[in-house]
Amino acid sequence: MARTLPARLADKAGRGRRYEVEVVSEPFTAGTEDPPTLMRRILDRGRAENWDVVVALTDLPLHSHGRKLVVDLSHEHGLALLSLPALGGLRLQTRARRAVEQAVLGLAGPGAAGAEGPPPGQPPPGPFVSRLAPVHPGLIGEEESVDLRYVVSGPRGYLRVLVGMVRANRPWRLVPGLSKALAAALATGAVATVNSTVWSLAEALSTPRLVIAMVGSVALMTGWLIVDAQLWHRSAEVSREATQRARLYNASTVLTVGIGVLVCYAGLVVISLVWALFILNDQVFASMTRTPLHGPEYWTLSWFVASVATVGGALGSGLESDEAIRAAAYSKREQERRNMLQDDHGDQP
Template sequence: MARILPDRLADTSGHSRRFDIEVVSEPFTAGTEDPPTLMRRIMDRGSAENWDIVVALTDLPLHSHGHKLVVELSHEHGLALLSLPPLGGFRLQTRARQAVEEAVLSLAGPYPPGGEGPSGSQPLRGPFIGRLTPIRPDQVGEEEISDLRYVVSGPHGYLRVLLGMVRANRPWRLVPGLSKALAAALATGAVATVNSTIWTLAASLSTPRLVIATVGSVALMIGWLIVDAELWHRADEVSPEARKRAALYNASTVVTVGIGVLVCYVGLMVINFVWALFILNDRVFATMTRTPLHATDYWTLSWFVASVATVGGALGSGLESDEAIRAAAYSKREQERRSALQDDHGD
């Protein structure tokens, strides 16, 4: 984003301006920071570095007066605080770039003297407008640093935040991160595929029972990973806001781990299907099950074996270290924040 923004901002502003962008990365935890504190923090940092405009981006969901914050601007001090999860889990880079462009152009506008309100207090465009967009302006207190704020609300807004948090965790990283669990699942699947008892069970199971086996094995794997690695987030406060925040974190954890486990399940199913094509003999299969071997039996067997192998993978995940599972389930910044919170609680 920093490479393409200077030219785009210069072309859009139309005042022959030149924009120089510097990128700084700093972690902060959800338990010790809130939007007002963050605004003061970036205001002090901007003053110390002599920056004209500071746009702070975070993949942490921020809360303001019971709502989930999208962006907060202070035209007087040239500050913008942008939370990425409310932008959703799709086209995130495009939406984030549009949001940053709108924020910078708004902050770069002239600030009128006399306290009559900033010129940028007009509604922002870009990802902040649209019939299906749950983002809306919110009131700002007179004593706050900010003068313009956008939040999300309602079920649609909650879903966007949840998808944004899941995308930040990158659930596809769970597959290579659970090497020992996958090894156990593959070994279980290989043995189960050549077991005649498994053949008989797979041939006798109906589709609803196969679906139940899938749901049960995937749920067992998800629950085992969350409990064994202590991924469940508990609220340290008794306030409704803290409980809502903990529920949002736990929902993102369940969805993140669930997507990773489902990807593993589909991979196991494909591998077991290829293995069944190679190993099964129609005459031996007919002798053991008393039914001829049809093409659909390969898929039925690989489907059932994937459920059995997933249970074996859940047991094998106990061989993984808690740090390895957390590294696979969370983004690097989320790991840093959770580690910092644990250190704070220990102190």
């Protein structure tokens, strides 16, 4: 985004304006700080660096007055605080780029500097407000330096933030981290594929029972990973916003781990099918199950073996280190950021 912003901003602003973009990345935890405190930190940093406009991005969900924050804007100070999960999980890069462009153009526009509010007649920022998005202006406290705020609310707003958090978690990164669990699952599946009892069970089970076996095995592995790695977040704070944050953290963790396990499950089905095509003999199979070995039988057996293998993988997941799935939990990442901040403060004289 930083590489393309100067040219895009200059093209949209016109009037011969030039933009220089500087990127600073540092721990940014919201566990003990509310948006007004974060805005004050941004203001202090902007003044220290002599920046004209400061746009802060975070992948953490922020709350304000019981609502989920999308963006805080201060035209007087040239500041913007943007929570990426509130943009949703689809086309995140495009939405984030448009949001940053709109924020910068609004904050650096004519009459923005030193103003006591948004420029008169300024239209609502497109990336923030639309007919389909549950985004609307939010309440602002009297002592806050913000003059324009957008929030999301309601079930659609909750779902939008939750999907954005899962997208930020990148569930596909969980699969390589489960190498030991996958090894245990593959070993279990290889043995189960050549077991005549498994053949008979697969042929005897109806489709609803196979679905139940799949859901149960995925839920078992998901739950075991969360419990074993201690990913369940329990907030020490007693407040409405802390409770909402804990619910979002836990829901995003369950969805992220669940998606990762489902990807592993799909891979096990494919591998089991290939293994069955290679190793099974149709005459032996028919003599044991009294059913000819055709395409549907291969598929049913692979499906059932994948469920059995997933249970074996759940047992093998206990060998994984916590770091392998730590990225699946917002609470763990926030703890790491707090530790980094504490270490930085501890190193200072």
